[in-house]
Amino acid sequence: xxxxxxxxxxxxxxxxxxxxxFLLAALIAVLSVALIIIFIFGKGLAPFFSGxxxxxxxxxxxxxxxxxxxxxxxxxxxxxxxxxxxxTFGAILVGxxxxxxxxxxxxxxxxxxxxxxxxxxxxxxxxxxxxxxGVFGFAVxxxxxxxxxxxxxxxxxxxxxxxxxxxxxxxxxxxxETAIRAVPKSYKEGSLALGASKIQTIFKVTLPAAxxxxxxxxxxGVGRAIGxxxxxxxxxxxxxxxxxxxxxxxxxxxxxNIALEQGYAAKLHEQMLFSxxxxxxxxxxIINLVLAQIQKRGGDx
Amino acid sequence: xxLKKLLSLVxxxxxxxxxxxxxxxxxKKEDQKTAESTETPAxxxxxxxVVSREAGSGTRQAFxxxxxxxxxxxxxxxxxxxxxxxxxxxATYVAENEQSIGYVSFVTLxxxxxxxxxxxxxxxxxxxxxxxxxDYAVARPFEMVYxxxxxxxxxxxxxxxxxxxxxxDILDENGTIVDNSKAEAFDMTKYDQLSGNLMMGxxxxxxxxxxxxxxxxxxxFPKVTYEYNATGSSAGVKNxxxxxxxxxxxxxxxxxxxxxxxxxxxxxxxxxxALVVNPTNEVEDISxxxxxxxxxxxxxxxxxxxx
Amino acid sequence: xxxxxxxxLCNMLIWLSAAFSVGILVLVVGFIFSKGWSKISLDFLFNDxxxxxxxxxxxxxxxxxxxxxxxxxALFSENLGVALELKEDHYEIVWMDKExxxxxxxxxxxxxxKISKGDCVQQIKVSGKSLKLDKKTDQEEIVKxxxxxxxxxxxVMSVGGGIFPMIVSTLLLVLVALLFSAPIGILAAIYxxxxxxxxxxxxxxxxxxxxxAGIPSVVYGLFGMLMFVNTLxxxxxxxxxxxxxxxxxxxxxxxxxxxxxxxxxxxYREASYGLGANKIQTLSKVVLPSAIPxxxxxxxxxxxxxxxxxxxxxxxIGTFAKLPVNPxxxxxxxxxxxxxxxxxxxxxxKESGNVEMAAAIGIIILIVVFTLNLFSRLIAKKFSKANN
Numbered sequence: 001x002x003x004x005x006x007x008x009x010x011x012x013x014x015x016x017x018x019x020x021x022f023l024l025a026a027l028i029a030v031l032s033v034a035l036i037i038i039f040i041f042g043k044g045l046a047p048f049f050s051g052x053x054x055x056x057x058x059x060x061x062x063x064x065x066x067x068x069x070x071x072x073x074x075x076x077x078x079x080x081x082x083x084x085x086x087x088t089f090g091a092i093l094v095g096x097x098x099x100x101x102x103x104x105x106x107x108x109x110x111x112x113x114x115x116x117x118x119x120x121x122x123x124x125x126x127x128x129x130x131x132x133x134g135v136f137g138f139a140v141x142x143x144x145x146x147x148x149x150x151x152x153x154x155x156x157x158x159x160x161x162x163x164x165x166x167x168x169x170x171x172x173x174x175x176x177e178t179a180i181r182a183v184p185k186s187y188k189e190g191s192l193a194l195g196a197s198k199i200q201t202i203f204k205v206t207l208p209a210a211x212x213x214x215x216x217x218x219x220x221g222v223g224r225a226i227g228x229x230x231x232x233x234x235x236x237x238x239x240x241x242x243x244x245x246x247x248x249x250x251x252x253x254x255x256x257n258i259a260l261e262q263g264y265a266a267k268l269h270e271q272m273l274f275s276x277x278x279x280x281x282x283x284x285x286i287i288n289l290v291l292a293q294i295q296k297r298g299g300d301x
Numbered sequence: 302x303x304l305k306k307l308l309s310l311v312x313x314x315x316x317x318x319x320x321x322x323x324x325x326x327x328x329k330k331e332d333q334k335t336a337e338s339t340e341t342p343a344x345x346x347x348x349x350x351v352v353s354r355e356a357g358s359g360t361r362q363a364f365x366x367x368x369x370x371x372x373x374x375x376x377x378x379x380x381x382x383x384x385x386x387x388x389x390x391x392a393t394y395v396a397e398n399e400q401s402i403g404y405v406s407f408v409t410l411x412x413x414x415x416x417x418x419x420x421x422x423x424x425x426x427x428x429x430x431x432x433x434x435x436d437y438a439v440a441r442p443f444e445m446v447y448x449x450x451x452x453x454x455x456x457x458x459x460x461x462x463x464x465x466x467x468x469x470d471i472l473d474e475n476g477t478i479v480d481n482s483k484a485e486a487f488d489m490t491k492y493d494q495l496s497g498n499l500m501m502g503x504x505x506x507x508x509x510x511x512x513x514x515x516x517x518x519x520x521x522f523p524k525v526t527y528e529y530n531a532t533g534s535s536a537g538v539k540n541x542x543x544x545x546x547x548x549x550x551x552x553x554x555x556x557x558x559x560x561x562x563x564x565x566x567x568x569x570x571x572x573x574x575a576l577v578v579n580p581t582n583e584v585e586d587i588s589x590x591x592x593x594x595x596x597x598x599x600x601x602x603x604x605x606x607x608x
Numbered sequence: 609x610x611x612x613x614x615x616x617l618c619n620m621l622i623w624l625s626a627a628f629s630v631g632i633l634v635l636v637v638g639f640i641f642s643k644g645w646s647k648i649s650l651d652f653l654f655n656d657x658x659x660x661x662x663x664x665x666x667x668x669x670x671x672x673x674x675x676x677x678x679x680x681x682a683l684f685s686e687n688l689g690v691a692l693e694l695k696e697d698h699y700e701i702v703w704m705d706k707e708x709x710x711x712x713x714x715x716x717x718x719x720x721x722k723i724s725k726g727d728c729v730q731q732i733k734v735s736g737k738s739l740k741l742d743k744k745t746d747q748e749e750i751v752k753x754x755x756x757x758x759x760x761x762x763x764v765m766s767v768g769g770g771i772f773p774m775i776v777s778t779l780l781l782v783l784v785a786l787l788f789s790a791p792i793g794i795l796a797a798i799y800x801x802x803x804x805x806x807x808x809x810x811x812x813x814x815x816x817x818x819x820x821a822g823i824p825s826v827v828y829g830l831f832g833m834l835m836f837v838n839t840l841x842x843x844x845x846x847x848x849x850x851x852x853x854x855x856x857x858x859x860x861x862x863x864x865x866x867x868x869x870x871x872x873x874x875x876y877r878e879a880s881y882g883l884g885a886n887k888i889q890t891l892s893k894v895v896l897p898s899a900i901p902x903x904x905x906x907x908x909x910x911x912x913x914x915x916x917x918x919x920x921x922x923x924x925i926g927t928f929a930k931l932p933v934n935p936x937x938x939x940x941x942x943x944x945x946x947x948x949x950x951x952x953x954x955x956x957x958k959e960s961g962n963v964e965m966a967a968a969i970g971i972i973i974l975i976v977v978f979t980l981n982l983f984s985r986l987i988a989k990k991f992s993k994a995n996n
Contacts, residue, residue: 025795101625127977129916152400199615227824238384264357284822387958498935520661523715
């Protein structure tokens with residue numbers, strides 16, 4: 001009897017122990033985010049507060065500045081923010097319809113054997129390292145863009161948009177396809193029974209029903225596009241000032257700014273690059289909050 | 302089935318091409334409208350595509366200092382500029398873009414002969430001899446920096462080797478500029494059975510020549526290994542001060558602020574910075590004054606440079 | 609009528625889009641292969657990246673016969689049993705006798721040196737004279753120098769250009785990153801699926817995971833530099849890079865494991881409890897074993913992610929292509945710098961405009977990733993069969 005008790009007790013302790021281990025592992029994710037915020041924000045926000053050892057910089061000038069010239073002490077990321085938004089928006093504008101139709105193709109239209117080819121092909125697109133997209137862009141896309149450009153260079157917003165479009169395709173296709181497949185069969189059958197054609201069913205019934213999935217896909221695509229660095233660094237042109245006025249203008253983006261100069265930066269310059277990362281981080285936070293809202297609403301339905 | 306596959310492949314190819322082409326065309330129309338309304342419609346004909354390096358690059362700092370712009374109280378770099386982040390990409394970019402002008406290390410020009418062309422500056426050809434006798438103006442030193450207290454015999458031997466006839470010959474073979482007329486041969490008997498690791502790093506421009514130098518040094522002393530992390534001139538100096546690199550390298554002159562910590566410097570060799578253009582470009586000469594005008598945005602047309 | 613036209617139009621658009629997506633892939637992969645394929649060879653895979661020069665001492669004790677099949681432009685030395693041929697501007701060893709003194713060559717520290725076909729001979733020092741070998745050197749003089757004396761010193765360069773050090777470094781990165789992220793990710797997923805009750809804590813954990821998944825890799829790079837390289841003082845090293853990747857992988861790891869755990873039918877757990885097993889027993893004996901294939905798929909896909917990652921490694925592992933071996937002790941060490949395949953590919957393009965090298969590295973990565981994808985698909989297939 002006494003032995004049983006102690007055995008039971010040990011069991012409870014063991015259960016508790018493992019519960020603790022699992023919880024700890026899960027909390028590492030939270031800890032990581034906390035550490036990233038502390039480190040990045042700590043260094044990145046320091047220049048905006050008085051008492052910074054390398055001198056202070058006005059936050060307003062930083063966020064609205066249209067010039068990034070470290071040698072003359074000007075650190076404005078305003079134009080990069082706008083350019084990053086332009087590039088992301090452009091990639092979404094071109095990429096989403098293509099991705100949407102491709103997902104419809106795989107899930108609804110294509111014969112099984114063809115879907116079996118297209119799907120892995122698009123997955124493979126996701127597996128190509130971003131550096132190689134950069135090299136591809138550098139060697140193929142910019143010369144192509146140059147043919148149409150009024151400027152003498154192919155490095156442009158358009159080149160960035162094309163590269164990003166290719167890169168967000170697989171993300172969106174995968175999410176949208178899953179969403180389309182999750183639409184109950186009865187919806188489609190109902191529509192078809194009412195005399196609608198297959199295409200009509202897809203556009204009037206299936207896609208609206210998969211709306212929240214599609215939105216999720218788009219938001220994830222936005223996240224991927226805004227954070228991409230190595231693929232665009234070789235095709236963006238990266239000037240030190242200026243919002244893109246045309247699609248053929250050279251652009252500097254938030255991410256490329258960091259990757260270009262971090263190797264050299266010290267003191268205030270380095271801190272300002274971390275500030276750039278803070279801006280990126282805030283973008284990601286906003287995107288995630290929007291995503292959470294969408295998923296919540298999707299769940300309510 | 303096979304025919305089907307082939308057909309679909311052809312379809313894929315044409316579609317992907319035409320989509321790209323269509324994108325280009327429709328956007329061009331829009332662009333022409335906007336171009337008219339904006340202030341500076343840079344037309345393709347004869348516009349100079351100015352290429353510079355990223356902020357912090359040793360090559361860029363040296364270039365700007367020699368030409369005399371973008372410093373304190375000086376005219377800033379033009380806003381109409383393409384930034385490329387390495388000697389290699391500048392070379393490739395200039396090789397592919399007919400209207401571009403860029404600047405690269407002589408070492409890079411040496412490696413890319415044929416695909417890019419070096420301009421004469423003030424009528425002086427970009428050759429090592431002209432840099433040595435001071436005629437070619439756009440030149441900078443490759444500096445080696447170290448903290449004396451961090452050095453062991455291996456580094457001391459390497460420093461001596463770099464300054465010897467044998468070391469200078471290697472620097473010479475790799476396209477940098479040295480005066481090896483007075484140097485003495487390296488006496489390796491002083492250093493018996495050296496062993497250890499040469500921990501080096503810094504400028505990306507000096508990477509290839511320092512590696513060539515170190516390779517020869519390690520051939521003389523097979524128990525010595527080397528390492529070179531190309532993290533940039535500033536990082537090279539910074540890491541030499543804190544001891545991460547025993548020997549740091551910079552492709553520009555060392556600033557006074559960097560010397561405060563007791564850093565020792567040694568000029569490894571000189572390197573010219575060549576102004577490079579596409580081989581199809583007919584312009585052959587540029588004056589230092591014109592370089593400044595081009596890089597500060599006062600000259601924007603190739604016609605202003607052609608005589 | 610108009611409905612039919614509309615339908616057809618939409619149908620066409622759908623086909624076109626799919627064709628475009630696949631076309632892009634064909635274009636990109638085609639580009640990579642066409643640019644890099646000529647570089648791919650066994651030497652490319654297994655050679656060192658940097659070339660290495662050695663001064664070797666050779667002692668000859670017999671005369672050697674020239675092989676019958678020697679090209680006319682080759683220079684043969686009876687003294688050493690070796691044939692050299694001018695390739696572009698350097699002399700390459702094209703043939704060596706099995707007993708040639710080159711097989712017994714020693715360097716300046718009296719260590720044996722392996723010289724193989726394809727190495728370049730740059731200089732010959734014999735009887736106090738020194739002869740440099742390049743395309744301007746008189747060929748007769750070379751042969752004379754080679755045969756002049758029984759003892760001579762040769763400067764030999766083994767050609768680099770291979771990616772072996774980067775392959776090793778990349779594999780070590782995979783190892784480190786998985787070693788940390790797999791256990792943490794799996795345990796965390798178990799917590800979320802099997803233990804957690806809906807509430808604030810779970811929401812916080814989920815939100816944190818989502819944020820981690822969204823952070824751009826360049827920001828991870830900055831963080832890794834600050835946290836691992838500087839604060840924990842690991843220096844630019846494989847370990848610092850691996851730990852940075854650990855955090856980057858965590859959300860993927862958690863998500864795939866969660867999915868795998870959720871697929872395990874509730875009835876399995878109930879049956880286990882019914883037989884008197886406790887929670888830990890149920891987990892370790894029933895739930896995990898049936899979820900393992902799903903988890904494995906997640907792990908395999910993560911490997912692909914690590915191999916392709918570059919921005920997060922740019923500031924954390926270094927740029928010099930060498931094996932992560934401590935030069936003093938000769939042991940593998942995770943605290944050594946190294947460089948991964950993708951980082952080197954970027955630097956190649958940036959510093960020397962070497963698109964071919966980058967593309968060749970790309971081919972290797974694509975083949976590995978493609979194999980991994982196939983592998984994971986196979987496992988997934990088996991898994992779904994086993995569960996039915």
